[in-house]
Amino acid sequence: MNFEKARFNMVEQQIRPWEVLDPDVLDLLMTVKREEFVPAAARSLAFADVEIPIGCGQVMLKPVIEGKILQALQLHRSDSVLEIGAGSGYFAALLAARTEWVRTVEIEPALVRFAHENLARYGVENVIVEEGDAVQGWASRAPYDVIVVSGGLPEVPKSLLEQLKVGGRLFAFVGSMPVMKARLITCEAEGRFRTEDVFETLVPMLRNTPPQDTFRF
Secondary structure, X not given: OOHHHHXXXXXXXXXXXXXXXXXXXXXXXXXXXXXXXXXXXXXXXXOOOOOEEEEOOEEEOOHHHHHHHHHHXXXXXXXXXXXXXXXXXHHHHHHHOOXXXXXXXXXXXXXXXXXXXXXXXXXXXXXXXXXOOOOOXXXXXXXXXXXXXXXXXXXXXXXHHOOEEEEEEEEEEEEEOOEEEEEEEEEEEOOEEEEEEEEEEOOOEOOOOOOOOEXXX
C-alpha cells in the first residue's frame, strides 16, 4: 500500500471537502502518520472514511472528524491540553505536534498500553498517558488551555468546565443516539462560557458518563 498517496487522498478527498481549510491543520494531518497508530489488522483502513475499532468498544474517529476538531480548537504552541479518552494515541500525537504538552487519560488498561506503546514508538515526548476515569476532569494539572473529550457525553459536567483557563476551549460530543452535537465551549471569563455546535455526528459514549451536576446550554 502506498501510504503517502493514501494520506494525500484522505486530506484532499475527505477532509478538505468537509470545509477543513486551515493550512496548519491540513499540514498536520499530512505529517503525523496515522498508519502507525491503528491496530495491525486494520492498517489498510488507516485512511478510510470509517471509524476503526481499537477494542474495549472504542474506535478511532473518522479522519474528517479529527480534522474538524483540530480546526475548531485553534491550537497554540503554549497550550496545555487534557484529552479524555486516549484511544490509540493518534489524536494525542496530533495535539502534541501543535501544543506544549498533552495529558491523555484512558479508563481501559488495554488502551492505556496501546496508546503508550504507539506514542513511544513514534517518538512523541510531550504526551503523558495515564490510566483513570477523567469524565469529571483531571484536577492534578488543571486548569488547562484545551480539553478534548474523545467520546460521547449526555451533557458537559460542570467540573470539566471549571478546569478550563479563561480563554480556554473545550471540545466534546454531547447528546445520545441517534445524533450528537460536536460542541466547542470557550471560557470567556470566570464562570462565563460561549457555546458553538460545530457539526452533528455520533460516537461511542464514554464509560461512567455523569447523570447530573452538569451545565446545560
